[in-house]
Amino acid sequence: MAVDWNAPEIVAKVRRGALKGVMTGIGIVEARAVYLITQTTKTGRTYRRRGKKHQSSAPGEPFASDTGDTLNRRNITLDAARIRATLNFHSQNAARMEHGTRKMRPRPFARRALAETSTQVQDAVLGEIIGELSKK
Amino acid sequence: MSLDLGPPLRAAFLDQQDPALQALAAAIIGELDQYQGQPAVFAFRPVPEDAGDLIILINPDSSIGNADALRSRRPIVTRDIAIYGRKGTPGDVSDQSPVVEALGYQVRDLFHLQKFAVQPAGYSVIDIVATGPVPAPVDDDGEVGRVVSLTIRLRRNP
Numbered sequence: 001m002a003v004d005w006n007a008p009e010i011v012a013k014v015r016r017g018a019l020k021g022v023m024t025g026i027g028i029v030e031a032r033a034v035y036l037i038t039q040t041t042k043t044g045r046t047y048r049r050r051g052k053k054h055q056s057s058a059p060g061e062p063f064a065s066d067t068g069d070t071l072n073r074r075n076i077t078l079d080a081a082r083i084r085a086t087l088n089f090h091s092q093n094a095a096r097m098e099h100g101t102r103k104m105r106p107r108p109f110a111r112r113a114l115a116e117t118s119t120q121v122q123d124a125v126l127g128e129i130i131g132e133l134s135k136k
Numbered sequence: 137m138s139l140d141l142g143p144p145l146r147a148a149f150l151d152q153q154d155p156a157l158q159a160l161a162a163a164i165i166g167e168l169d170q171y172q173g174q175p176a177v178f179a180f181r182p183v184p185e186d187a188g189d190l191i192i193l194i195n196p197d198s199s200i201g202n203a204d205a206l207r208s209r210r211p212i213v214t215r216d217i218a219i220y221g222r223k224g225t226p227g228d229v230s231d232q233s234p235v236v237e238a239l240g241y242q243v244r245d246l247f248h249l250q251k252f253a254v255q256p257a258g259y260s261v262i263d264i265v266a267t268g269p270v271p272a273p274v275d276d277d278g279e280v281g282r283v284v285s286l287t288i289r290l291r292r293n294p
Contacts, residue, residue, distance in 0.1 A: 059181075060196060096273040099283050100195055102220045103275050105181045108198040111214050111285075115201035 021125030240269025
């Protein structure tokens with residue numbers, strides 16, 4: 001039995017599949033981060049701003065979205081050459097919530113989203129690689 | 137047996153057990169202000185008002201994931217170590233920015249790929265990966281901070 005091993009094509013397929021998987025995966029992480037911020041129960045204090053009641057987060061919980069600014073200022077960047085995707089939150093508030101300050105306890109959401117979806121992301125990458133390798 | 141890494145991380149500074157890291161830990165805490173006769177390493181907030189300026193603050197868990205197997209428990213814990221100091225006019229002796237910056241790198245060296253730096257009861261450390269230091273969020277312009285994030289992979293002892 002003879003086996004033809006076309007290494008360049010295999011590598012190209014694996015890279016293509018991995019990139020597709022990473023693109024799917026970053027979407028999964030993003031969706032989880034948004035869910036943690038907007039959908040999970042918050043147990044901090046409640047207050048009124050401009051006549052509207054707001055439920056804040058307690059320390060340790062993902063922060064509660066108020067104006068939506070932190071969520072609106074997020075984006076995803078893709079580095080195809082390195083098969084890397086990054087979810088960015090471009091607001092000072094995001095860093096304050098994730099890390100806390102000397103006085104304020106953190107409300108982590110980004111790394112929690114990543115930790116909670118890492119298996120799904122791995123599966124997505126693996127699935128896309130298998131899909132690419134299965135193509136004739 | 138507790139997965140609360142606050143006490144063992146604090147002990148990594150104040151009572152380092154790895155002989156290879158004891159000098160580094162001593163150098164770090166030697167730079168810090170004192171609070172009640174102890175180096176200012178805190179694992180809780182709010183930090184006391186009289187804690188001093190140059191402190192290390194160990195955050196609660198940022199995330200807990202796992203790489204559990206059928207018969208083994210392998211938590212993956214992410215924690216931040218923050219270093220805060222007083223920001224002053226650059227070059228002035230009151231400006232602690234250079235010290236905070238240097239401490240950030242020392243904290244990284246203390247933990248990065250140093251599996252014996254932290255010794256939690258009931259768990260074995262598989263590895264520790266440190267990222268940073270990066271600028272830490274601050275409450276006002278008079279503060280400067282750096283944060284080092286630790287990803288600590290553990291295995292619960294049988």
